[in-house]
Amino acid sequence: MYAGTDFYCDVAIPRTQKLDVVHESHEVLAFHHTRPHWRHHVVVVPKRHIGSFTTITQDDEVVARELFEVVLRVAREVEEEYGEAAVLTNLGRYQDSKHLHVHVHAGPKRDA
Template sequence: MQDCLFCKIANGEIPSKILYQDAEVVAFADINPQAPHHVLLIPRRHLASMKEVTEQDGALLAHLFVVANKLAQDFGLSERGFRFVTNVGPDAGQSVFHLHFHLLGGRPFGWPPG
């Protein structure tokens, strides 16, 4: 999508602190971190949100989860725990309409969120 901020980051058109990338996934530091470690993981292919995910996206989603787990291990978050979440729609706090997951860690989190 031409005007999608995250598509532009994935394509290298907008600078970002890239923490991981491959042919399908890009992970980068959130510019407004809510925890000591706050990474956004996106598919390179534009999907507006989880509402557009189909069964055919299973391998892509599995890959996103594997990458998130690797990053959590790299940051030393696996032992104490971390949060991995996506927001769907404006009422949930989605502000960029490109499917993305937040990997957050490095501090305790409360429940319920929000």
Template sequence: MNQDFYCDEVLNGKTPVNTVFETDSVLAYHHTQPFYDHHIVVIPKIHISSLISDEAENTGQLLLEMMEVIKKIAEEMVNKTGASKIITNLGAYQDTKHLHWHVVSGNKIR
């Protein structure tokens, strides 16, 4: 059984996070173990296993709200650092089976 770090730890409050932006449905926070100098994670507050899942909750409205948050975070990062990259992983590349996006900038640190 795959653990869902976002549901099991972040959304349940077991792992504290430094929130960057939050709506009723979406949470953006500084990665707890960043891979880049600037590394923000954006997640839905309900469980959706991935971008390509066919779960009922994987609605256009929630994805649109996530994209609006990602756009805001990416714009702030570009203004601060001069660049940003937006990443999501699917299939075998996705360690945690909970839809999430990384907004990153700077040097890769691990």
């Protein structure tokens, strides 16, 4: 069980071969969540560290643009396949991993 504060920088991004990857480019990674909270659950992250949605700066424009293009594409695909999709990012105490990440999910919530 991971006990750090940035799962994406520490585990996911350096070990993409262990993930079910949906999209990978130089800047952005999207993969099926390793511990999904919903029946269909994809996470989209920038590959370089950005703390959260509210810490994006002008210097992050290219990465943020690509991140949201990937979120849009994944959300469309999930909506088309399952008839629904939700897009979620967390901030502050709601954010378990202190790295910008966007959840795209559909279906019922899984039991904990």
